[in-house]
Amino acid sequence: MDEKKKSPERRPEDIPKEKRQKRLFPKTRAGIVLTEDEVQEIKRGRRQLRKDLRARGIKSKKDFELTASSLMLYFDKQKKWGLLLWLFHGRGLWALLAALGALMLVLFALSTISEMRGHFTINMSGGLFREGFSLSETVGFENPTTRLFAQPAEDVPCCSIRDILPDVNDHDGQHNEEIYFAYTYYIRNEGESTVNYTWKMLLNAESRNLSTAAWVMIFEDDQMKFYAKAREDGTQEAIPSFGDDSRGYPERPFYDFAAQPQEQYEQVGTSGGRDFYRIxxxxxxxxxxxxxxxxxxxxPQEVHKYTVVIWLEGDDPDCTNDLIGGHAGMEMNFKLETEEDTEESSFEDSWNDFWDGLTFWDELT
Structure with missing residues (x-):
């Protein structure tokens, strides 16, 4: 039998320079070096596939990778010994020396980022920055900025939504209490165009599954919604649980601020002439x-206000002693409506942009 002819492999130098990947190790699929456009297309496809599978209740990483592989939405795994071989390549040594020149900057970035893990950060995209948007802890924008950092609330006990001060939305900047985290800030359009923006709040760091009992309240222009992680079986959280009308809250905390009160409060019964509610x-x-x-x-000059409150809900069945010593870090990211959506944290986006921007890899290899 004649030996089958192998299809020619695409090498990095076969790709026009403007379309090459600017990475230390170019991503490949089936042994073929991809263009940067192909890499981004695969990434977009993987993100969409992940959303589609989650919408169908499929969260297994194995199932995701099998499906992605069948749709050609995958990258070859990098070989662990590839770096050693590359280092012994003459040009690899020069690239290594160039990398050392950027090492101090990288270490500084990593040290700063490590301090932020477990903190609460507010970030703007490059698109919003170019449109002239800014952030501030005060409505007067005395100190406008493109990023805000809040210190974590430490050693907080479990508490109830009823324990949160009713005026929590009336204070600027960070105003934690001993039992919860609270932060108020503003975003303003200081540019010349009328634009649309979106925001996304992410859980970017966690230990001891703290998010299972961490509840989040978000005021947007004084309209409030509160959130909690779904139960282990995927059903929506509620206190008291759906079907349990034997007890309830004697009042509806923050009802007057609720954006959709009919969806977040439900009367469970009346006793002694008093109504009781489910949240x-x-x-x-x-x-x-x-x-x-x-x-x-x-x-232009339009301002929007946000207040974020985070607490460990003591009436949540997941609020147990197993959470002691845990931590959670969150961030709220703003971007233009027209910018590409992502579930990556601001840290991951910044790191990928930084790494992919090291153009000397392309010049030396």
Missing amino acids: IPYSFESDTVVATGAVTEVE
Whole structure:
């Protein structure tokens, strides 16, 4: 039998320079080096596939990878010894020396980022920055910025939504109490165009499954919604549980601020002439996405206000001693409506942009 002819492999130098990947190790599929456009297309396809599978209740990484592989939405795994071979390549040594020149910058970035893990950050995209948007802890924008950082609330005990101060939305900047985290800030369009923006709140760091009992309240222009992770069986959280009308809250906390009160409060009964209620948080949108929102037709000098409150809900069945010593880090990211959506945290986006931007890899290899 004649030996089958192998299809010619595409080498990096076969790709026009403007279409090459700017990575230390170019991504490949089936042994073929991909163009940057092909890499981005596969990434977009994988993100969409992940959303589609989660919508169908499929969360297994194995099932995801099998499906992605069948749709050609995969990259070859990098061989662990590839770096060693590359280092012994003459040009590899020069690239290594060039990398050392950027090492101090990388270490500084990593040290800063490691301090932020477990903190709460607010970030703007490059598109919003170019449109002239800014962030501030005060409505007067005395100190406008493109990113805000809040210190974590430490050693907080479990508490109830009823324990949150009713004026929690009336204070600027960070105003934690001993039992919860609270932060108020503003975003303003200082540009000349009327634009639409979206926001997404992400869980970017966690230990001891703290998010199972961490509830989040978000005020957007004084309209409030609160959120909690769905139960282990995927059903929506509620206190008291759906079907249990034997007890309830004697009041409806923050009812007057609720954006959709009919969806988040439900009367369970009356006793002694007094009504009792069930509170129903919206479920986190995914394991890493707490909530999303959008604001349209934001005119120049228009300001929008946000308050974020995070607490460990003591009436949540998942609020147990197993959470002691745990931590959770969250971030809220703003971007233009027209910019590409992603579930990556701001840290991951920044790191990927930084790494892919090291153009000397392309010049030396």
